Amino acid sequence: MKILHLDTNHPLLLNQLNELGFVNHEDYTSSREAIEAKIHEYNGIVIRSRFTIDKQFLDAATNLKFIARVGAGLENIDCGHAEKKDVYLISAPEGNRNAVGEHTLGMLLSLFNKLNKADKEVRQGKWLREENRGIELDEKTVGLIGYGNMGKAFAKKLRGFDVQVLCYDIQEQVGDENAKQVHLKEFQERVDVVSLHTPQTPLTLNMINATFINSFTKPFWFINTARGKSVVTSDLVSALKSGKILGAGLDVLEYEKSSFESVMSSAVETSLPLQYLIKAENVLLTPHVAGWTIESKEKLAQTIVDKIKAKFC
Numbered sequence: 001m002k003i004l005h006l007d008t009n010h011p012l013l014l015n016q017l018n019e020l021g022f023v024n025h026e027d028y029t030s031s032r033e034a035i036e037a038k039i040h041e042y043n044g045i046v047i048r049s050r051f052t053i054d055k056q057f058l059d060a061a062t063n064l065k066f067i068a069r070v071g072a073g074l075e076n077i078d079c080g081h082a083e084k085k086d087v088y089l090i091s092a093p094e095g096n097r098n099a100v101g102e103h104t105l106g107m108l109l110s111l112f113n114k115l116n117k118a119d120k121e122v123r124q125g126k127w128l129r130e131e132n133r134g135i136e137l138d139e140k141t142v143g144l145i146g147y148g149n150m151g152k153a154f155a156k157k158l159r160g161f162d163v164q165v166l167c168y169d170i171q172e173q174v175g176d177e178n179a180k181q182v183h184l185k186e187f188q189e190r191v192d193v194v195s196l197h198t199p200q201t202p203l204t205l206n207m208i209n210a211t212f213i214n215s216f217t218k219p220f221w222f223i224n225t226a227r228g229k230s231v232v233t234s235d236l237v238s239a240l241k242s243g244k245i246l247g248a249g250l251d252v253l254e255y256e257k258s259s260f261e262s263v264m265s266s267a268v269e270t271s272l273p274l275q276y277l278i279k280a281e282n283v284l285l286t287p288h289v290a291g292w293t294i295e296s297k298e299k300l301a302q303t304i305v306d307k308i309k310a311k312f313c
Contacts, residue, residue: 099296167180220246
């Protein structure tokens with residue numbers, strides 16, 4: 001089987017696939033059109049988020065047997081059309097779930113203790129103790145929207161705290177010893193913290209909007225290490241201004257390019273909600289790196305190898 005690699009990854013991925021007898025070609029620079037013109041030669045694709053694999057691309061890939069995405073989601077692939085063509089889809093949420101869980105916890109603790117604000121002030125020669133008095137996580141109710149690999153990893157990290165963890169998921173019976181599954185109404189009545197762990201689907205696009213936010217009984221803290229387009233940023237900013245959302249930790253933004261490699265330049269220049277987030281002291285921003293650790297790079301690659309081996313060897 002011939003595999004075309006479209007993004008760089010940990011070297012073990014290529015090395016182990018070579019050892020298993022696959023023929024591996026790398027093309028990290030050609031245009032999407034150039035790739036599409038030769039994709040009929042290949043049986044497999046390994047990609048991160050370089051470009052979208054749509055119906056036209058899939059129809060050109062006449063010998064394709066699998067697409068492996070070195071990441072958690074498959075939103076850059078027309079999954080329905082791929083399945084119609086019997087193309088096997090592989091993702092690797094097991095590879096970076098621990099990293100996401102740790103990053104989410106770090107964001108929450110940093111917000112609660114004003115670490116980013118305090119650090120900046122001390123570097124400016126300001127020693128403001130009372131203004132940087134934090135709050136404790138113990139005795140809070142933490143709510144997780146989405147309880148798959150990422151949600152479960154974060155819930156596991158919370159076991160060392162005296163907190164109650166609730167989860168809401170469209171799938172039934174996903175709760176476990178680390179999180180109690182509840183209906184949305186109870187979730188919105190009880191939580192102090194909301195952490196988003198859903199994939200990008202038609203159901204989750206713009207899910208966190210004004211109506212959703214205002215359905216919560218109490219003001220709450222919000223963490224998003226999932227997908228930026230699940231949040232209507234202008235509604236999030238309105239809630240931050242009103243105090244309905246007490247603070248936000250955002251590893252992802254609505255304004256990211258589809259490759260996740262940068263934020264759209266037009267948004268940086270013209271988006272008032274984005275400008276507010278950049279300046280707000282109760283907002284913590286990171287550049288889509290929650291699952292982007294040194295360890296997860298290796299784990300993601302190994303997960304992909306293991307799944308290809310299990311299916312095709």
